[in-house]
Amino acid sequence: MKKDIRLLSLAELQTEIAALGEKAFRAKQVYEWLWKKSCTDFNLMTNLSLPFREKLKLHFEINSIQFDKHQVSNDDTIKYRFTLQDGHKIESVLIPVHKDKRYTVCVSSQVGCSLSCKFCATGQMERMRNLDPGEIYDQVVKVSAHSEELYGHGITNIVYMGMGEPLLNYKNTLQSVRLITSDKGLAMSPRRITISTVGIAKMIHKLCTEDIKVNLALSLHAADDEKRSEIMPINHQNDLASLMVALKEFFEKTNNRISYEYIAFKDFNDSIKDAEKLVKLCSQFPVRVNIIEYNPVENVTYTKSAEDQINKFAQHLTKKGIICTVRRSRGKDIDAACGQLANKG
Numbered sequence: 441m442k443k444d445i446r447l448l449s450l451a452e453l454q455t456e457i458a459a460l461g462e463k464a465f466r467a468k469q470v471y472e473w474l475w476k477k478s479c480t481d482f483n484l485m486t487n488l489s490l491p492f493r494e495k496l497k498l499h500f501e502i503n504s505i506q507f508d509k510h511q512v513s514n515d516d517t518i519k520y521r522f523t524l525q526d527g528h529k530i531e532s533v534l535i536p537v538h539k540d541k542r543y544t545v546c547v548s549s550q551v552g553c554s555l556s557c558k559f560c561a562t563g564q565m566e567r568m569r570n571l572d573p574g575e576i577y578d579q580v581v582k583v584s585a586h587s588e589e590l591y592g593h594g595i596t597n598i599v600y601m602g603m604g605e606p607l608l609n610y611k612n613t614l615q616s617v618r619l620i621t622s623d624k625g626l627a628m629s630p631r632r633i634t635i636s637t638v639g640i641a642k643m644i645h646k647l648c649t650e651d652i653k654v655n656l657a658l659s660l661h662a663a664d665d666e667k668r669s670e671i672m673p674i675n676h677q678n679d680l681a682s683l684m685v686a687l688k689e690f691f692e693k694t695n696n697r698i699s700y701e702y703i704a705f706k707d708f709n710d711s712i713k714d715a716e717k718l719v720k721l722c723s724q725f726p727v728r729v730n731i732i733e734y735n736p737v738e739n740v741t742y743t744k745s746a747e748d749q750i751n752k753f754a755q756h757l758t759k760k761g762i763i764c765t766v767r768r769s770r771g772k773d774i775d776a777a778c779g780q781l782a783n784k785g
């Protein structure tokens with residue numbers, strides 16, 4: 441069986457290439473084609489001799505993702521569906537903010553998800569498998585190329601907030617970040633990368649020990665354990681107290697302000713009493729709160745808060761000195777909520 445060449449580190453590739461009777465520097469050339477030039481076809485690696493390319497084809501394959509379909513919203517948000525080598529579907533989203541020249545790609549880290557958050561379309565799917573680092577990397581490369589073509593600008597920011605929980609695919613998520621930030625890869629600043637998690641305290645502690653300094657966002661969505669456990673079962677094992685300890689450590693290690701993502705659900709978590717509870721949670725270390733308008737999902741009982749209620753909620757936080765932004769839902773006219781497009785057909 442052929443090996444997926446992109447699962448090899450540079451050192452491993454050097455060993456494999458030496459075993460094929462080729463000079464060691466050839467491995468660096470191949471590695472550059474694979475990552476820096478995002479090449480997915482051995483035939484196109486034109487500075488390698490033809491016989492060497494044939495050897496590579498004989499022993500290796502490149503399991504890249506394939507573009508399947510996309511939907512463009514009136515607000516220029518684009519939802520992509522990609523097909524993996526084994527036929528599974530995943531999604532990515534491009535969220536352009538033209539005036540700020542900010543082009544953010546939201547990438548998936550797993551096929552489906554095991555965490556069953558009650559408001560999420562992906563949560564209605566089973567977790568099939570983790571994505572490998574190349575499959576995450578490919579989403580960035582392909583969406584960036586399309587953004588360049590359509591909007592004249594490649595992507596500037598990455599958020600791991602698509603299908604799946606990135607910290608439950610820890611090793612591959614981090615390896616993809618290493619490749620994206622490496623000079624041998626896309627050379628992006630880690631400051632432009634955000635890992636968004638529902639909150640796995642043990643893994644946040646582990647992240648604190650890494651040399652990579654990405655931004656961290658917590659999908660909070662409720663400021664007390666009772667409500668949070670109702671919509672996010674993971675809260676039973678990772679309650680707010682344990683998450684606060686982990687996030688505080690992350691802040692102290694990185695000095696990076698943590699973001700709280702807070703989807704406002706009508707008559708569930710959008711009252712001033714809820715805002716008060718959130719204020720208390722925000723007092724432990726510097727945070728930024730992003731209040732997000734809900735993008736309704738089929739078969740979900742939670743609905744979006746009224747605009748004026750969201751504004752009142754946000755004003756209350758601001759009055760209490762908390763940095764807070766309201767994010768209007770993007771891509772309302774397409775299947776932009778996480779998991780909606782991959783779930784189709």
Ligand code: SF4
Pocket residue numbers: 553554555556557560561562563564602603604605638778
């Ligand atoms: S919100 Fe994230 S963690 Fe929760 S079910 Fe959806 S994809 Fe999984």
